[in-house]
Amino acid sequence: MKRTLIIAALAFSFSISALAQGQDALPFTRIDRDPALSGMAGASVASSDQASWSAFRNAAVLPFFQGSLDAGIGYQLWAPSTAKSSNINVGVAYKFSDRIGLSLGFTSQSGNPYDVVNSDGEVSGTFRPTDMVVALGFGVGLGEKFSLGINGRYVNQRLGEGLAYNGFNADLMLMFKPSDLFQLAAGVSTLGNSITAVTREKFAQPAHAVLGAEFKPIHGLKIDAEAEYYFSKNFAAAIGAEYCIVDIVYVRAGYRYASAACVIPSHGALGLGAKFKGFRLDVSYLTASPALGNTLNIGIGFNI
């Protein structure tokens, strides 16, 4: 069964890759919603912390999540100097048993309003474009060291009066945790339908293969890294680190490198967080990017 799924997913990804000659459709699906791990430049695919956001990145982490319930909510000011949007993000994860977990996510994005102008330059009104993502993740343990995760997402984009696009995409992830110090994740992400523009051009979603790892060499220090290969022939890699001080304060930093046309451009990230009795507060700030500079993500969470 597993092999069948993988083959099917690869076949799907190739067909999408063939379409992906121009820009990615519905790219905002790839924005990291986690206010903590975005402070590590989004190098988060192998991290099982903050499982509430796993529906957006990797549901395979759910069996390795050290708790039964995790919830988070955040506000994100995305790319304020270029393609600005204000995002509200919500995520919840619940473990039914040691082997099975489920996560839900919801995002609402609100872009800057724009003037509706015809080809003669005549303004007929204004419109505020919005985006929405609803995500569902399912993780199952495969023995003590392996797990499998599947995410499915419904994506909606309203660009104008009577002008909207809908899409679906999915992730299929595998996780390997040989010890408490190291865990590895790999899979394919954002496999979805193509979007057809008014001009009849077709555009693929940013499907890609991902490989990530998390390493905790000493107590309080966590290092995450991941690499992404997009079927549109783009490449990205990110690395981030988190250092915990007295199990309360968390300091984070990271850097993402992305090829020129990659869906999330290169940027640096800084983050700060605090945890106390199951509650947490996290802030991240993106920098070193003309496009994403000054992006801010702040959120609170809770887990038991």
Place this chain on the structure above:
Amino acid sequence: MRKTVLLLLSSVAIIGCSRISEENANTPVQPAGQQALPEEAGQVPGLMVVQFDDDMLALIEEDLAAGRMQTKSEGLNELLEELGIEEISPVFPEDECPEEFRARERAFGLRNFYYVRYDVQAAPLTKASADLASLPGIVLAEPQNQIAIQDFNDPMLRQQWHYNNTTVKGADVNVFPVWEEYTTGNPDVIVSVVDEGVDLAHEDLAANCIPGGPDGSKNFSTGSYVIDPMSHGTHVAGTIAAVNNNKLGVCGIAGGDAAKGHKGVRIMSCQFFGKNRDGSAADAIRWGANHGAVISQNSWGYIVDINNDGRISADELERAKSLKIGATEKAAVDYFIRYAGCDASGKQKADSPMQGGIVIFAAGNDNIAYGAPANYEKILAVGATDRNARRSDFSNYGDWVDICAPGTQIYSTLPENSYGASNGTSMACPHVSGVAALVVSQCGGSGFTADMLWTKLVNSANPNIIQSGERNIGPLVDAYAAILYGDSGEPGVITDYEVSAQSNNINFSFSVPEDSEGKANYAVMLFASKNRASIANLDPSHPNSDVQSASVLTSTLEVGATATGTIRLLDFEQNYYVTVVPYSYSRTYATPAPVKSVVTDINHAPTAALAEEGPFVRKNYEVFSIPLSIEDPDGHDLTVTYKAGGKADILRVSPYTGAYEIYVTGPDEDAGTFNGKVSVKDAYGLEASLDVSFTLLPNNKPKVISQPENKVLDTPGGSFTFKSGDLFYDEDGEPLSYNISVNNPSVLHAIISNGDEIIVTALRYGVGTITIVATDAKKESAQLSFSIMIRQAGVEVSLYPTPVEDMLYISTGLTEEECEISLYNATGTLVYKGTQTMSAFNPASINMVKCAPGRYGVTFTYAGKKYNQTVVKK
């Protein structure tokens, strides 16, 4: 066959019209169930008549004459497709006009009328009419009214009661005493029968008919000289000039006396009703004027019973009420009245019996108070009577009807040597034409005018005998009274006179005699012959064939005043015997004066000179005349020809002075000096010549002297103006013509008003470019363009269109700046980065066709200000 059916239907129509019209007179409201007339009712489908002004004519005439529909008029060219125009043809083709009359026809404006045939599927009549009428350069655009004969509608009778009515004595045209005492007609008088074709070979007509030919009868329905014999036209012609006293058929009013060898007046058949297609009635009327006719006989009118149901509905009556003569027919009628019997200079021809013409129309058979074109005031409109001295019940009536004549059961000729009776004002009308022909035969000659004929016909007609009640059809025509009308009694006598010769002309001088009523004698005939006996035994009413004569009108002079006259074109150096004979208005002749003799002189050569001193140096755009002084000392007719010096100069008779001139159209020729030569020859071969030289200076093309700046406006509906003279300059000082165009007419509207004021109106937001082309008479031009942007107030930059489908444009302020532009997608991926020079009228552009649908951010810095704008890709 077609006409037979039409005639039968028309018989019913006349009966029906009588009843319905009376009802409608008291009930103007449209009866229930009747449908309103369609807009094209009574009009020829797909045919408009337009009158171009002279400027427009100059633009299009050459192309149309060459058979090209596309002309130099852009406006007309646009209408070609819009209206589906299939043909534009002159109403009065110039090639059918004798050379000598072309100048006067052009001056009279006949050349400005054109038929426009268009596709009725492409444009309804109202649109065609409105579109054409709104085109600058078109003075008039009107549909062509359908024309119908005043049809026959009753069975034949075998007696011509209309010449001698025994039922009501006196209720006829009273022609018998004229035949007995004065005349039966004169072949010098030509009546053009504008109608169906006349049977020119009819046994009772042929002797008085002019055969088809370039100077004779013509078929305007086919454009040939072959006349198709048809009933209506033949019947009408028979009433006027069926041969009398020949033991055949019927009598015509002015048909001559065959037994005595006297020919009647001549019929010129101007057929415009055809078997398959109708021709131009206007052209047919004009033809008569240019080919010797002085009476135009017209038994036709516009259709009133549109649906041909035999009833005149309220709508049809209302339409008839407003119906008036069409523009082309009016022009032709005016032309006939003015120029029939006249030479190119507008003077009465020596061999014409009348100066000017009379146009006679049937009033119509609809028993209504309206009728066109007969109701035109310059037309003599004829109503119809019956043998009981009553108005024929079908006859139209009203104060506009000038005169009446018998029109019921009229017996006359029909094709193929047959005869028959018919009813209609169509039959009454030729009675008046026949009487008019008799009057001209008796009273015509030098100085006799169409106005005099009108007066004699109308003022002498009997106003008391016809019972028409309140439905006036005018007095009954009376041939005898018309001959006698205005007679001042017995003519006076001339006992002495002076006579002298000038070349082959003999000049007479005498004192105006007093008639029996003490007034100046009406006129004096001058006679000359090389045979003394022909003068000594002169019968002034029928002089011998070797006698030549002329007439001098003296009634306008005082008794005793000196009058002069001339007999022209005699033989040179011959002894002539001469006399003078006064005569009265009714052609009663006095005793001839004593016979004298005179010897004619030699011929003298004509002279040709410039009437103004040269040199004639003009700018290239100018149109000017070089007046000539061309004379013949003997008063002979001259043949004047001109060998042009170039493409611009022609010889013509000035429409203003009547003198010859070289007419130079500068724009037709390039700069240079041109030498033409005028050659003058008299009728006897003596010649003179004159060299004419003129210079056209080089043309200077127009220049742009001020380039308007591009503008940004923020208020749709606002206007601003330019003076074209502030933008362009022509060194020659010539008036320029301007053409203005807008590349985006939904945004901008621009027109030229009063010739030089350019008014630009902003219609809506957007950008448009206005191009103005100034063209001089040599078609050399200069042009400029400028752009207008209408943008909402407060908007500094504009990204459009949004949402964008392919090309995104970014326009800024008026100043052009080089800007770096970046385009990011929703996740911040840089999609485009480039440097472009942009301004309000030179917007930057980004091709977004390869961008996925979504939200994008555009960043750039202009005028020191950084912009971050959101756009959306569809």
